[in-house]
Amino acid sequence: MAKETANHKQKTALNKGQTISLKIKRLGINGEGVGFYKRTVVFVPGALPGEEITAQIENVYPNRAEAKVKSIRKKSKDRVDPPCPIYEQCGGCQLQHLSYAGQLREKQDVVRQAFERYTKIKPEDLPLKSTIGMEHPWEYRNKSQLQAAKDKDKVIAGLYGLNSHHIIDLDQCMVQHPETVRVTNAVKKILEDLNISIYHEKKRTGIIRTIVVRTGFETGETQLVLVTAQKKIPRKELLVSEIKKRIPNITSIVQNVNDKKTSIIFGDQTISLEGPETIGEQLGELSFDLSARAFFQLNPKQTVKLYDEAKKAAKLTGTEKIVDAYCGAGTIGLWLAPDAREVRGMDVIDESIRNAKENAKRHGFSNTHYETGKAEEILPMWLKEGWQPDVIVVDPPRTGCDQAFLKTVGKIKPKRMVYVSCNPSTLAKDVHMLISEGFKVESLTPVDMFPHTAHVEVVCSLVWEK
Structure with missing residues (x-):
């Protein structure tokens, strides 16, 4: 039996240079088309869901293969001609060959895939909303x-x-x-x-x-x-x-x-x-001073929509104490400050904290406090001092939150947590851990901060239920 299984694996193995027929099922996290050849997942940059293609295998790994498009036998109805003359050489954008409506739909699906893969939430129970897009999805990067x-x-x-x-x-x-x-x-x-x-x-x-x-x-x-x-x-x-x-x-x-x-x-x-x-x-009504290294969202017009979604998710009444972790120049926290009792933020970059303090002072906020340091170290310190937050807001880097920080959040048991993510995979992994700590996902809202790229931002609302 073992010999038959080995022979079966040998028959279905892919080889570099091999040409195969492939039907593309979905988009991957990097914007590439994803198909299956005899149970082997194949990633094909430039291919779109619903397309039937001839592909040439370029790299073979134990659990996947990478290929390039040789020809498209059946085109997606969402395929368009990319307007950028160096689109295929640059690599900065990955989805200009996909209609904008198609991009918004597929980015929602990328979030769905991440949660199906990394959490135990049933697909029918996933509170996933449609992707919020742009009216003019060009010239948006500042x-x-x-x-x-x-x-x-x-x-x-x-x-x-x-x-x-x-x-x-x-x-x-x-x-x-x-x-x-x-x-x-x-x-x-x-x-x-x-x-x-x-x-x-x-x-x-x-x-x-x-x-x-x-x-x-x-x-x-x-x-x-x-x-x-x-x-x-x-x-x-x-x-x-x-x-x-x-x-x-x-x-x-x-x-x-x-x-x-x-x-x-x-x-x-x-x-x-x-x-x-x-x-x-x-x-909106807030102005910010930005130093060279200070983090600030790259798409200001969509940032307003993103922060409005974060504010909706926080469900503030004016009495809440908020933690703005990974706060950068304080943008999200200051967006929430008018409707909160107090906002405290932290960031590892001292320049960003200086910017946050200056931005808060300029707008006359007396209910804000900022410190330089790691969220997973400062939050326990505040807790020992007797300061306990009602809402925790995070906007971490693509690698997600530090595990020690998530454990601390589980111990604090805030009423709500708003997780703003630029990586659906690390978001889903972190949410899986937060669920084990006693949280429940209330809503997931994808926001298209970077049209024509594979990136998608997500506002995730979690509530403490244990």
């Missing part, structure tokens, strides 16, 4: 972070190409705010004209690593951050002077030093070169 490189004598800046370590120069981008594109292009030309040394990743030589530009949608203020591999920039005064001359409306010029061998953009040291250290942005 910040660009592009790696600098040299192409012969030309300075380029862009993203690493799809499945490669080759930088695709982005001199235009349909999802970026036009001002971020304009400033980046001007800075590339200035660096080229002044012959400023560009960082070479493999050799670890050169100075300019990354060009970061953030623009305030409502204020029109723009900050340029030059991430460098060392503190000293030769002819720095000339460089700053030329930037001011060619980009006269720039608000702030900042240097960030990152001398480590890492894929992380920012280093620990930030130096103001010209203008204020922060720029302003407006969300």
